[in-house]
Amino acid sequence: MVSFNFFQSFYFIMTTISVVGYGSSIYSLQGKLMMGLIIIIIIVTIPEKATDLVTLLNSKSKFALA
Amino acid sequence: MCKFDKDPIWRMPATSSGPDYMENVYPKDIWLIDSYDKESNTTSYVLPIDNLSEHYFPSGDCSGEFHIYYYTLLIMSHTYFLTEFLLRALSAKEIKNFIGELDSMIEIFTNVPFFMLLAIFGKEDYYFQLFLAFDMMRLMLYDRYVAHIKTELTNGITSIIMYLFSLIMISSIVIQFIEN
Numbered sequence: 260m261v262s263f264n265f266f267q268s269f270y271f272i273m274t275t276i277s278v279v280g281y282g283s284s285i286y287s288l289q290g291k292l293m294m295g296l297i298i299i300i301i302i303v304t305i306p307e308k309a310t311d312l313v314t315l316l317n318s319k320s321k322f323a324l325a
Numbered sequence: 326m327c328k329f330d331k332d333p334i335w336r337m338p339a340t341s342s343g344p345d346y347m348e349n350v351y352p353k354d355i356w357l358i359d360s361y362d363k364e365s366n367t368t369s370y371v372l373p374i375d376n377l378s379e380h381y382f383p384s385g386d387c388s389g390e391f392h393i394y395y396y397t398l399l400i401m402s403h404t405y406f407l408t409e410f411l412l413r414a415l416s417a418k419e420i421k422n423f424i425g426e427l428d429s430m431i432e433i434f435t436n437v438p439f440f441m442l443l444a445i446f447g448k449e450d451y452y453f454q455l456f457l458a459f460d461m462m463r464l465m466l467y468d469r470y471v472a473h474i475k476t477e478l479t480n481g482i483t484s485i486i487m488y489l490f491s492l493i494m495i496s497s498i499v500i501q502f503i504e505n
Binding site: 269308 | 477478481482485488489492493496497498499500501503504505
């Protein structure tokens with residue numbers, strides 16, 4: 260059985276979130292389905308959070324950052 | 326490594342040889358086994374399969390000495406969370422709105438099925454163990470704690486960092502469990 264411990268899984272998710280990939284893959288069908296769901300969640304929510312952050316940063320004067 | 330679970334569902338028995346090796350080593354009731362068989366019959370990689378279980382999970386590691394405490398603590402903590410949620414729901418101004426919130430959904434999803442699955446399937450069932458992996462969803466309740474940060478910018482940045490951390494941790498644990 261392919262060993263997939265927590266740190267490998269963590270690294271895999273990090274490379275996926277950062278859209279780097281590095282060619283790593285998961286092997287089971289269930290894992291692939293779950294990964295598809297996670298990617299959809301990432302695609303929807305990460306840009307939203309990034310927009311929130313930019314809006315928040317722009318809403319403050321550079322002299323009033325605290 | 327697995328001191329909290331004496332016989333984890335993903336652990337293969339430490340059998341290295343024998344005529345009925347295939348029957349002993351693979352738990353037949355796990356649906357991942359098909360994909361394992363498919364992959365192991367290819368030439369894409371070579372693993373010391375005969376010694377795999379002994380190599381990764383030696384008996385000394387899998388002693389399960391905290392086995393009872395782990396599940397006792399799980400039951401106690403989930404009882405506390407459920408009681409707290411019920412009290413907050415009863416004291417809410419409008420229960421319908423309160424239950425419709427994301428936080429309440431997470432509370433319900435992580436607490437109610439816990440007792441149902443534990444009672445119906447037992448603690449060593451695959452689906453119960455998978456459900457425990459989803460317990461990490463409670464990290465998404467970070468809003469309660471971040472709300473105490475009054476500075477708007479710090480609040481926003483902390484919230485985003487916590488969200489990313491939650492997403493990465495939840496995804497990692499669920500994928501790790503499914504792959505094993």
